[in-house]
Amino acid sequence: IEEEAGALAKAAQNPIASVVSLPFQYNVNDGVGEFGRQQTTLNVQPVVPFKLGDKANFVTRTIIPLSSAPIGETESEFGIADIQWTGFYSPQAKGGLSWGIGPQVNLPLSSNEEILGSGKFSAGPSAVLFYGTGNWTLGAVVSNVWSFASSSGSKDREDVNFFFAQWFVNYNFGKGLALGTAPIITCNWEYETMGDDDDQCTIPLGLQVSKLTFAGSQPLNILLGYYQNVYHPINGADSQVRLQVNFMFPIKPKKLGRMAVSNEQCRGGPLRPPAGVGKGKWEVRCSAAKTK
Numbered sequence: 001i002e003e004e005a006g007a008l009a010k011a012a013q014n015p016i017a018s019v020v021s022l023p024f025q026y027n028v029n030d031g032v033g034e035f036g037r038q039q040t041t042l043n044v045q046p047v048v049p050f051k052l053g054d055k056a057n058f059v060t061r062t063i064i065p066l067s068s069a070p071i072g073e074t075e076s077e078f079g080i081a082d083i084q085w086t087g088f089y090s091p092q093a094k095g096g097l098s099w100g101i102g103p104q105v106n107l108p109l110s111s112n113e114e115i116l117g118s119g120k121f122s123a124g125p126s127a128v129l130f131y132g133t134g135n136w137t138l139g140a141v142v143s144n145v146w147s148f149a150s151s152s153g154s155k156d157r158e159d160v161n162f163f164f165a166q167w168f169v170n171y172n173f174g175k176g177l178a179l180g181t182a183p184i185i186t187c188n189w190e191y192e193t194m195g196d197d198d199d200q201c202t203i204p205l206g207l208q209v210s211k212l213t214f215a216g217s218q219p220l221n222i223l224l225g226y227y228q229n230v231y232h233p234i235n236g237a238d239s240q241v242r243l244q245v246n247f248m249f250p251i252k253p254k255k256l257g258r259m260a261v262s263n264e265q266c267r268g269g270p271l272r273p274p275a276g277v278g279k280g281k282w283e284v285r286c287s288a289a290k291t292k
Helices: 002-012 263-267
Strands: 019-032 037-044 047-051 056-071 075-080 083-091 097-107 120-133 136-150 161-174 177-181 184-188 201-215 218-231 239-250 257-261 282-286
Touching: 002 019, 002 161, 002 201, 002 218, 002 239, 083 120, 097 136, 201 239
Parallel strands: 257 282
Antiparallel strands: 019 037, 019 047, 019 239, 037 056, 047 056, 056 075, 056 083, 083 097, 097 120, 120 136, 136 161, 161 177, 161 184, 177 201, 184 201, 201 218, 218 239
16 A cells, blocks of 8 residues: 555656546635635646557546635635646656657636626647656646637737646655645736836746545545745735645556466467457466476
């Protein structure tokens, strides 16, 4: 179990692992707006890999945000924000190194476009790099999207030109326990600055701790982190607390059928599986009985 926990913990740190997962990530952004209020978002982030033959995967990542945005001094708006979908073509890893490239599409499906959404269809390239060696894992996810169309009634909204980068480093202590950092850097290139370039970007620094555990037979990766925004736009968040629970569904190898045969049969040359059984689904074992 300890070895399985360690392997799954590293898989949880890999954005393009061959594992179906369902993370629920709850973010609390503090110090938002002129009144320094809190903004909360629960991201539902299903990750589903699809095999492309034996040498590559296509990994889909979807983010469905449920946000509560502060309005003025006391009011707030809760609902669904714009939905993000990314697909990575990822060749088979070599020597602990894996990578992926693909499109990212942002869909203006928010419940309130004026407050929670952009009102724009946006798309652009995305790339991911992951490297694992010993107890360490590290890598990055990068993307930039541009708007190309407006949703109904949102033609007067400003264009989207948005940059996202998340680099990460983790040290795994064993038994599923890890310490690391995974700050999310964002830049809104359409934001009108007040004279400082860093008005467009949010750059955080912080740490997080995670633990892979089991609820019965169900693997769960639980993460808690804190990040201080060293640079951020005027009225942007000062800090973020991140809590994530990741339900993981590892793909188990198919069991082989078994056919016990005598030693004479084993010496007789290649054996064929029973009729109707495909290649790679049957295992031949010689019996332990001695022959005269």
